[in-house]
Amino acid sequence: MIRAKISLAAILICLFAGAQQPQAKHDPSFQHIAGELGFLSSDAMHGRGSGTPDELLAATYIASELMQAGIAPAGDNGGYIQDVSGTFPFRTGPKAWHTRNVIGVLRGHDPKLRDEVVLLTAHLDHLGIGKPVNGDEIYNGADDDASGCVAVLQLARTLAAGKPPKRTVVFTFFGSEETGGQGNQYFLEHPPVPLKSIVANLEFEMIGRPDPMVKADELWLTGFERSNLGPELAKHGAKVVADPHPEQHFFQRSDNFALAKQGIVAQTVSSFGLHKDYHQPSDDLAHIDFHHMESAIQSLVGPVQWLANSDFKPEWVAGKKP
Numbered sequence: 234m235i236r237a238k239i240s241l242a243a244i245l246i247c248l249f250a251g252a253q254q255p256q257a258k259h260d261p262s263f264q265h266i267a268g269e270l271g272f273l274s275s276d277a278m279h280g281r282g283s284g285t286p287d288e289l290l291a292a293t294y295i296a297s298e299l300m301q302a303g304i305a306p307a308g309d310n311g312g313y314i315q316d317v318s319g320t321f322p323f324r325t326g327p328k329a330w331h332t333r334n335v336i337g338v339l340r341g342h343d344p345k346l347r348d349e350v351v352l353l354t355a356h357l358d359h360l361g362i363g364k365p366v367n368g369d370e371i372y373n374g375a376d377d378d379a380s381g382c383v384a385v386l387q388l389a390r391t392l393a394a395g396k397p398p399k400r401t402v403v404f405t406f407f408g409s410e411e412t413g414g415q416g417n418q419y420f421l422e423h424p425p426v427p428l429k430s431i432v433a434n435l436e437f438e439m440i441g442r443p444d445p446m447v448k449a450d451e452l453w454l455t456g457f458e459r460s461n462l463g464p465e466l467a468k469h470g471a472k473v474v475a476d477p478h479p480e481q482h483f484f485q486r487s488d489n490f491a492l493a494k495q496g497i498v499a500q501t502v503s504s505f506g507l508h509k510d511y512h513q514p515s516d517d518l519a520h521i522d523f524h525h526m527e528s529a530i531q532s533l534v535g536p537v538q539w540l541a542n543s544d545f546k547p548e549w550v551a552g553k554k555p
């Protein structure tokens with residue numbers, strides 16, 4: 234989207250446009266998804282650049298939504314935000330960096346299973362303001378990864394509204410994924426729960442459009458063949474299949490990978506069909522398929538509820554642990 238002069242009117246127009254774009258359905262969860270994605274990927278958010286005040290604004294919005302959903306804070310000082318600062322490795326070498334993660338927790342109620350954690354994650358940031366393409370300098374990141382943030386928020390709302398799960402569920406929104414995963418690295422060094430207690434991590438990345446390489450209502454799971462998590466989720470109703478783009482090495486390309494390297498069964502749910510708007514200013518609201526996104530999120534509610542109430546512990550397939 235083309236950068237608008239920021240005034241209250243512009244913000245309201247962005248919100249209005251975001252909420253009005255999909256007109257086909259009058260169902261509250263559909264409108265919620267569309268409105269929320271419209272805000273996070275609006276020009277007012279300036280593309281949520283890694284480590285910028287815009288990324289902090291996205292973090293603050295998400296924290297507020299978690300609070301309204303009844304998810305407890307698990308960030309710093311009794312809040313949802315985990316402040317991330319220090320010197321981090323970048324492609325060009327070590328650099329001082331400041332970003333934020335957002336962390337919330339829904340405590341499990343089963344005396345045995347509540348010490349086991351299901352971790353649901355997405356990333357807050359995108360590329361911010363950059364080189365203009367066709368006069369547009371805002372890299373909105375509607376699919377990457379506002380769609381994943383909305384999915385995790387919707388799962389948080391659904392899980393919090395129902396009977397408390399047996400296991401504990403932690404919801405984390407990482408800052409600065411696009412610059413190399415600095416938020417994720419800090420999270421691993423300062424985890425809100427012992428890393429050993431995390432039985433599975435599902436990262437949600439780019440579910441805003443269907444992938445023509447799989448069936449219209451299917452999602453894929455990176456590293457599907459590496460663990461028994463995908464097949465078990467599929468048995469419990471998830472429409473997840475193997476990643477049809479193994480040559481892209483997506484398993485290694487998102488925040489799940491750093492967790493997987495710690496031994497946690499950590500994989501990414503996506504339906505990225507290698508569209509040409511990836512990492513372009515045109516990854517915007519106009520290119521989101523809301524029907525696909527709503528059914529994608531909806532299809533995962535049951536399987537995630539099952540995982541949060543099960544004693545099934547996913548395991549790596551022999552020789553496939555990274």
Ligand SMILES: [Zn+2]
Pocket residue numbers: 356377378410438439
């Ligand atoms: Zn991403």
